[in-house]
Amino acid sequence: MTTEEKCSRGRPRCAKTHHAILQVTLALIAEQGYADLRIDEVAKRAGVGKQTIYRWWNNKAELCIEALLEDFHPTRLPDNPQGNTLRDDLLELASAISCRLNTPAARNMLVGVISASRVEDGSLASFRLQFLDTRREAIREIFSRHENNVHLRSGFDLELAVDLLHGPMWYRLLMDHGPLDEAFVRALVEGVLRLAVEEER
Amino acid sequence: MTTEEKCSRGRPRCAKTHHAILQVTLALIAEQGYADLRIDEVAKRAGVGKQTIYRWWNNKAELCIEALLEDFHPTRLPDNPQGNTLRDDLLELASAISCRLNTPAARNMLVGVISASRVEDGSLASFRLQFLDTRREAIREIFSRHENNVHLRSGFDLELAVDLLHGPMWYRLLMDHGPLDEAFVRALVEGVLRLAVEEER
Amino acid sequence: MTTEEKCSRGRPRCAKTHHAILQVTLALIAEQGYADLRIDEVAKRAGVGKQTIYRWWNNKAELCIEALLEDFHPTRLPDNPQGNTLRDDLLELASAISCRLNTPAARNMLVGVISASRVEDGSLASFRLQFLDTRREAIREIFSRHENNVHLRSGFDLELAVDLLHGPMWYRLLMDHGPLDEAFVRALVEGVLRLAVEEER
Amino acid sequence: MTTEEKCSRGRPRCAKTHHAILQVTLALIAEQGYADLRIDEVAKRAGVGKQTIYRWWNNKAELCIEALLEDFHPTRLPDNPQGNTLRDDLLELASAISCRLNTPAARNMLVGVISASRVEDGSLASFRLQFLDTRREAIREIFSRHENNVHLRSGFDLELAVDLLHGPMWYRLLMDHGPLDEAFVRALVEGVLRLAVEEER
DNA sequence: TGTTAACCGAGACGGTACGTCGAGTCTTGGC
DNA sequence: GCCAAGACTCGACGTACCGTCTCGGTTAACA
Structure with a gap:
């Protein structure tokens, strides 16, 4: 467009x-x-x-990417979580995302659109930017909301957190070798926390 | 075939x-x-x-899947690492995998084959199984080699470790939003370790 | 219109x-x-x-037909010839017509419009009528002007004369297999005369 | 082809x-x-x-031209007439041609194919050549069979005869303003004869 | 040593979707 | 109400690729 x-x-x-x-x-x-x-x-x-x-x-790819972006539009995501702890917020966010992905429709869409467009292709770039930025921003906001309560490990960067949270979910989605359930999400959040904060008790 | x-x-x-x-x-x-x-x-x-x-x-999909399997065949992966610590071995494995993935060719191949076959499609199933099993086995072996040295957290399962290690790498590969470099791999391994072992020092 | x-x-x-x-x-x-x-x-x-x-x-056909009719409008044809003999007048008319036809533009136009409309199609009918009537009238007038000088063969009809004069010209125009020159026109007129009049010397 | x-x-x-x-x-x-x-x-x-x-x-034009040529192929035309007089043979030939043309199918085909191809277009050229040559040859053969019986007018050429015979038939076919009947055909032959032979009694 | 049947390159085939093109209709804002 | 601009529906176009088929020709195991 x-x-x-x-x-x-x-x-x-x-x-x-x-x-x-x-x-x-x-x-x-x-x-x-x-x-x-x-x-x-x-x-x-x-x-x-x-x-x-x-x-x-x-072409087909551009059409689908815009369709996807409309479907995953920020306005259609849940409001930023307002929990008491970093852990609670991350859990709520991750749960929302996993629910959103955990349908055959989402799998079809994501995998198809992603694969149809080459890395060099500009049409994917816009999708990546908008899709990722939205999520990165959500995580960033959560961390900043709680920055006084927790002590972030030095050298930890947000991009890594995004990948750690989304990557395994996408991987399960694509490879379809295990459930994308609450336990899995909880474990992911635990992993992110352990990597991110010095000691979060 | x-x-x-x-x-x-x-x-x-x-x-x-x-x-x-x-x-x-x-x-x-x-x-x-x-x-x-x-x-x-x-x-x-x-x-x-x-x-x-x-x-x-x-058909095309079967041809490509066999081609891919030949390329990613276990015999072409590095030998199981024989380091002194769990961390060393995981690092070596993860590095090997990331090197293997970190080319446009690999991205094209993986994403293409994955997306070409629906979840229900049997032709992908064999690829997934063989592909995943190989990697899961590698990780399992590493953990079992060091099971006397570390104290695995209760409730930790191997599938999760596989996803935590591979998921983010694939995610970066597909979304192409950050480098798949040594620092990233190291952070991933760190995350897996923290999630897996009680106290591994 | x-x-x-x-x-x-x-x-x-x-x-x-x-x-x-x-x-x-x-x-x-x-x-x-x-x-x-x-x-x-x-x-x-x-x-x-x-x-x-x-x-x-x-539609397109109607537009083109009206454009053609405007171009071939009677008012744009030469005045009725006023020669001394039937032969002279026919020659002048035939020459005028052949000049009018003898361009690629005319060929494109006539053949296109003719072919675009089926026999049953009314839009062509008006073109045919107007186009033919004009020319038939011209020939009729020429013959009647000289009816005292020549002895028309019994059973000769004007439609035939129109066809004999125009037909070969159109045929050469369409098939493009020979020149549409003065000699050809003269031969045509000669043919018409021999068929039309008993003895015209 | x-x-x-x-x-x-x-x-x-x-x-x-x-x-x-x-x-x-x-x-x-x-x-x-x-x-x-x-x-x-x-x-x-x-x-x-x-x-x-x-x-x-x-393209469509080439296909139709070849289809037409197959339909009007010499082998599907009647054998050369073997009558006693030039007039008889010409009449038989002209009748055969008029019968062949005098159907809506033939009109559709000829007018469409002719008009679809520009003068400069090579695809029409082959049609013209084959189509015309066949007919010219038929007429030539008839005239030569009877050359001893009649005295051809000097300066008369065969191409003219082809046009005189076919032109009016095509004209009636295309303009559809008069019948393509036996009387018409007879008149055409008469015209050709008068133009061609000095005195053919 | 010859038979013979599976193998092979080439390329025509039926089919399906593609992305483009033009006809003719509809809907704006401006005059 | 007329007009230019241009978005719209519809349907045919000519192309591309899939997976199948059918040729003539090759090649190695069997007889």
């Missing part, structure tokens, strides 16, 4: 159509996976011409 | 050809990713007819 | 625009043929919105 | 398929005209993949 700086001559873009396309895209990915997503089917289900899709997204 | 003992009349299959196909497949995935791999191109580069490929693999 | 006397509320239609559209249409057909004519291009070249075109012509 | 000088490696071209495509093409043009011919429909009706059509013909 390019920044809309067109002069307002001509028929304006139909917002309802735009949103419908993204919704249908999400639904279809969830139903049958990224690889089996057909642009024709998106168009038909959204009651839209194929051209209208290609007018705004250059 | 099943090994069927055909009656040995007629010309036997050419083993060199079989290997060449896998090599070319690997090379092409590394070059341009799984999604852009063309069977025709594999055939041409291997100097082989398309039929010869389909004689032994039912 | 119907001439309806709209109630004169609002801005009256721009006659210059109407004419410009037809001119551009003619020019584009001449340049690149009927099949490659694009309505968008007509609109752009005429500095006009597409809707303005469709307001007055229902 | 290119001359088949490929070395005979690989699966040979399926002749039945090739023929079926041409037949279906002819049928569809006859049914609904050239402009409404859909390649997809040809493929479906012929039980053939679209690619197979495009492998052998570059």
